[in-house]
Amino acid sequence: MSRLLERLGLERPIIQAGVGGGVARHELAAAVSEAGGLGTLGMLGAAHLRGELAAARRLTGAPLAINLLLPFAGREH
16 A cells, blocks of 8 residues: 555545535535645546636645546537
8 A cells, every 4th residue: 555655645545535516615625735735626528627727736745546437428418
């Protein structure tokens, strides 16, 4: 486990679920990352994802994950 934490740059073995539907937004993802885990932005369309990622980056420089479901990658949600 410690090798995985080191590789991802995490302090704690916590990975937030990439919850869709507007629940896993930048505030939650940044808070989880700031607490030492891996915060995850939920599935969004490209335009919204860019904004959420930029907002999360303003809140934290810690690692973040993006919930990307490839079957939906070409669609706007």
